[in-house]
Amino acid sequence: MxxxxxxxxxxxxxxxxxxxxxxxxxxxxxxxxxxxxxxxDDTVSDTYYKDSRMYHFTADQDHRAQALGLAAMVQFQRTDNSVNLELNGELAYPRQLLLTMSHPVEADLDRHIVLSQVSAGRYSGSVPGNLEHRWYLRLMPELDPQQHQKAEWRLKGEINFDLGEAAPLNPASQ
Structure with missing residues (x-):
């Protein structure tokens, strides 16, 4: 066996x-x-109620920009990652402006670019990183991004680098 x-x-x-x-x-x-x-993906802000209550403050920024007749054209250069901006309106042009590039999905990719005055109404600066895809743009005279609610005025726009390298910035329409 x-x-x-x-x-x-x-x-x-x-x-x-x-x-x-x-x-x-x-x-x-x-x-x-x-x-x-x-x-x-980034989630909805935990402070959405507080943010919505602050809406009337930011709407005042848009009304001031409209009253001043503000409009801008922003032009990006991919070759040297520079940005040029031409601002038009009835105001004393500040020495520096803050251009915020907000990524539509990832808040970690947001960029804050300080633009320095070259001449009356003309500003320039440099953009860190690659210039590609779609971005929301916000221009304001307040240089601290955390203090954007205190800015006197703001202009908004949107750019898609797959379609071009320039975009207009205007007061948000109400």
Missing amino acids: NEQTSKPWYREAWAWMVLAPLVLVVLVSAVMVSMAVRHA
Whole structure:
């Protein structure tokens, strides 16, 4: 009689046929969860109620910009990552302006560019990073991005670098 010796469970083929899919599912799930956490989209602001109450302050900025007849044209240069801006309106031109480029999806990619006056109504600065895809633009005389509610006026616009390198900036329409 030939007695069959039993092998340890990890040397049995049937054990690995059962365990392999389970181990694979656990590994793929761990990778997917880590990717979802690391690359999550920005969520709605936790202070949405406070932000909505502050709307009338920012609307005043748009009304002031309209009253001053403000409008601007911004021109980006991909070759040297520079930006030139021409501002028109009835105001004493500030020495510096802040141009904020807001990414539509990732707040971490937002850029704040200080533009220095070259001549009356003309400003220039440099943009860090690549100039590609779509961005929301906001121009204001307040140089601290955290203090944008205190700015005297603001202009808004949008640019898609896949379509061109220039965009108009105007007061937000009410």
